[in-house]
Amino acid sequence: MPSFRSRILAVDDDPLARQVVQQFLHHGGFDVVPVSGVGEARQLLERFGTDAFDGVVTDYRMEGETGLDLLNWLRQKDPALGAILVTAVGEKKLVADSLRVGAADFLDKPIKARELVAAVRLVVERTRRQRQLEKTAAEASEIGCIQKLLLDAYRGSVHSEVKMVHHPRRGAGGDFANIFRLNDDQFLIVVADVSGHDLRSAFISAYFQGIVHGMFERAVPVAEVLEFFNRFLISKWGNPGNVATSLALCAVIIDRRTSKASVFTHGAPSPIYINADGIGTPLGQGGGPPLGWFEHLECSPVEFDISDQGQIVLWTDGLQELADRADLSPLSVITRLASIDSPKSEPAWLAEATDDVLGLIVDLAPAGLHRLPILSERYQGSQAAEIDALQQRWAAHLNELFPALPEAKLHDILLCLREAVLNGCKHGCQLSDGESMTLDILWHREPSSLHACIRDPGAGHQFTVDLDTDRVAAPEPSHHGMLLIDALSQNRASARNGAQIALEFDLTSPRTAIV
């Protein structure tokens, strides 16, 4: 017998049958609310809420609407509320076939007291379990919201624009991003991933953030905080010979007084710094293992100059994995996810994520985030032979981010990138494996335009392209590329004697706005 009386809604248009059910259940230890039809049942459930009941017992064949109509309505209203459908001989199969989702049990007429009570007990138990699950999921979502709030609370104090994309696998997860103000000149950006993506991971991440915050309040240096938490993970939450919990993280100290940044990378993807010219540089390549793996933690940050107030882009391995799966660069994934304004505009590949997905763009310029990164890649000189595949990759990125881009515009952008990258591979890198060039692409939001920067390590050569002269009549083979670039891009700027080219493409033509 239940420890307290569960309340059952009994629906039958036959007064005698209704009374029998009521009596059986009452003797079985349940409170029963009897109603004479589907309309009345629905009214009651609307008025008092489905939570007021622990189960429903309904006859199938009734005057007007059937018990099946009631169950289908309940599936929409409260899928957790379990139900029993009472059917006559021959009806069961027919009804089972048309009941699409099933938290419903069946009971054949004539009803026997013992069978009814046993079936209702099971239904009540299932309803409670489902409601508990829903409550846990709601709590998880709440933790996820708090994780976002933590970031919101801090980012206002550091005078930087921050864009975060966060898609936990469940309502809450082990990935988190946070910004801590260290003093008047310094702040710390942390993007981290606690192993696992469940409530336990969310708890550990919150615990870590609390400890970090407390230690920074006492001006403990970042390296010491990381060493402390590494020891803590091993000694308190580790088992001998086993890594119970690890924390992969990337932490960047921004010092506005010295215009320097220091990067600590421990098992997380290296962040990218995009300077004012739109050129991306991976930071802290290599780094160390995640916290919680080994007793000794090598904490030697990589320093770099941020005097031009560029952008720092950070992400966790879940986002990297998703990017690999979608065959996109992590930068494009962040920019694409940052453009989601409703669940409908979510890309289909987001559903394929197997881990928490987290990315962060921090713009150090006061009124930043007017540009978003798309691609930052390095190609060896010998990759000129793969130019068709590279071109396909760029096309895939542009199609993903600008699905309404006119074909002619896409053609022009691709042709210019192809020419510029081939130029870099051939003239700048001599088609060699040992030399490499870079391609960076950014999207400027207002007015909408695409900016590409192509750099090679060569000495460059003078391009004197004049469209009014008869270039084709006496062609310099290698100069046709620059002729195309000048004609197809809206702007070209060269530096280092042509070893660095910046291209701009206007996307303001109709319907080229992002996604």
Added chain:
Amino acid sequence: MNHSLNGSILSLSFPGDVTSTTVDALRQAAFAQLAPQQCGQATTLVLDLMEARFVDSAGLNLLVAIVRQVKPMGMRVVARIGNPNVQRVFLFTRLNRYLDIEMIKREPVLPQTNAPAGA
């Protein structure tokens, strides 16, 4: 690359894009047909680029080289193009001063349906 000599018209059909990755093979195939003894009595060379959606600078270099090869023979060169992007590239590089461009719009192909004729 397909080629044909039909009276005074020599045709070279490019099977797809004319780019850095295809240009070497195309050059070899094209110039094999452009020796004076191969051209016979041809007075017009038709470069059929209907299948090309992309012509890059290496492709342009090949086309210019072809023009320079046959012009001394007194041949007129016609480029038959199906893609407006390719046509645009030809126009702003002034290639149209050295060859005639025939822009041919492809008829849109209706999707197959199972509907009976006249339905």
